[in-house]
Amino acid sequence: MTAVMGRERLKYYSLTGEQGERAVSDGLAGGSDWFRSDIERKRMKELMRRSDFPAVRDTLLWFGLLVGFAAAGVALWRSWPAFICFAIYGVLYGTASDSRWHECGHGTAFKNPWLNDRVYAIASFMDMRDPTVWRWSHTRHHTDTLIVGRDREIAVMRPARLARLTANLFGLLEFPHNLWEMVVHASGHLMPDERTFVPAEEERKVFRTARVWCVIYALMVAACVVTHSVVPFLLIGGPRIYGVWLLEIYALTQHAGLGENVLDHRLNTRTLYMGRVNRFLYWNMNYHIEHHMFPMVPYHRLADLHEQVKHDMPEAYPSMWAAYKEIIPAVLRQLKDQTYYIRRELPPGAAPYRVPPDGRAVLEG
Amino acid sequence: MPTWVAACATEDIDVEDVIGFRHEDRDYAIYRTAEGDFFATDGHCTHERTLLCDGLVMGRVIECPKHNGRFDIPTGKAIRAPVLEDVQTFPTKVEDGTVFVFV
DSSP: OOOOOHHHHHHHHOTTSHHHHHHHHTTOSSSOSOOOOOOOHHHHHHHHOOOSHHHHHHHHHHHHHHHHHHHHHHHTTTSHHHHHHHHHHHHHHHTHHHHHHHHHHHTOSOSSHHHHHHHHHHHHHHHTOOHHHHHHHHHHHHHSTTOTTTOTTOOSOSSOOHHHHHHGGGTTTHHHHHHHHHHHHHTTOOOTGGGGTSOGGGHHHHHHHHHHHHHHHHHHHHHHHHHTOSHHHHHTTTHHHHSOHHHHHHHHHHHTTSOSSOSOHHHHOOBBOOOHHHHHHHTTTTBHHHHHHOTTSOGGGHHHHHHHHGGGSOOOBSSHHHHHHHHHHHHHHHTTOTTOOOOOOOOTTOOOOOOOTTOHHHHHO | OOOEEEEEEGGGSOTTEEEEEEETTEEEEEEEOTTSOEEEEESBOTTTOOBGGGSEEETTEEEOTTTOOEEETTTOOEEETTOOSOOOEEOEEEETTEEEEEO
16 A cells, blocks of 8 residues: 555545545445444343433533633633633533534433433534534444445544644644634535535535534624623633543544454554543543444443453553553554554454455454 | 335333344334333434444434434434434334334
């Protein structure tokens, strides 16, 4: 495989380029042949069962913390404790909103669809992700996980865009990009790649949402001007810059350095253990292989699902640090060797890996 | 010509559950709701052809196991994205403990 850099690399991963067509013709696209562990139907139904209690409890706590730290930050403004309050508020806004967006987008967080939809709308705004576009983008991510030319959510390409990844720890590229997308949507257009996965009948919703969001952001800017203060920006929008660093650290553990163009989530996704605080902020998405294999299992049952299927899984990483000790060298090696990817050992007795019959995953990663 | 075909015994399906049924190379999903009513639809989700028999029945709604799209079971109406197209439904009847589907 010839090394691709710069624009060629973007073209290689583009949803409108040759790789997407190739994935379709090679039978990699469409998501019908992915490996899944066997689970007895009765047990699966228990794991899939919905409940409002865990998500209501966690959402009330989340909103309570957001309001509390925001109020404390405003009250203590111009003193050093305000810095701590906004640092925590920023993570609760910029990082925790992503997992709420994600789980409510799947429709699994709450049993009550109305609650799912309301929290999804709020979290989408906080995440600066159009709820319609990203619902379809994430649908594609689950259909064609890390299939090149099909999955828009491949965060770490081969070779990795290291400057971009570093900048996005502080939202430096994603924040202006998301603002630009919002303006484009508000003007009645989709981005070119969005046209490949957003149905035409859904477009109006995108434009309407963007126009409402533009008004909210305009009011925020006006509030900054009127009050001669940056506080309104620190409360709305700003956390997408100063509060996303932890989200990026979480998110890169999901797939970085693992296999592309495979049909087995054990080859392209990572499960790791985390402490209670991180699992609250991340809503248990550290059990990411399990989530991809069975996306209808709510976040609050993923630990149980993990226990159910771990005999089929590569050993879970004991910590984020352990995961990064593998990710960083792998990503650096992929700068020179784009065929390399981490292929982890399965425990004895586990179902063997499923790779596409054309051997493409083995040859090209 | 469509005809009544024996799909399964009533006790083969738990209350508020679904099973798969294959007939002449076509997949069907047979449902038993919480009220004890039996229904049948095409076996695949209209979004990306995932088998609905692996999904979750909630009241009179079936949720696709892949992307969580939802259909109203009695009417087949698509009620949650990413499904936008209704799923085909088939008449059912129960006789002597057997569920028949008109296919």
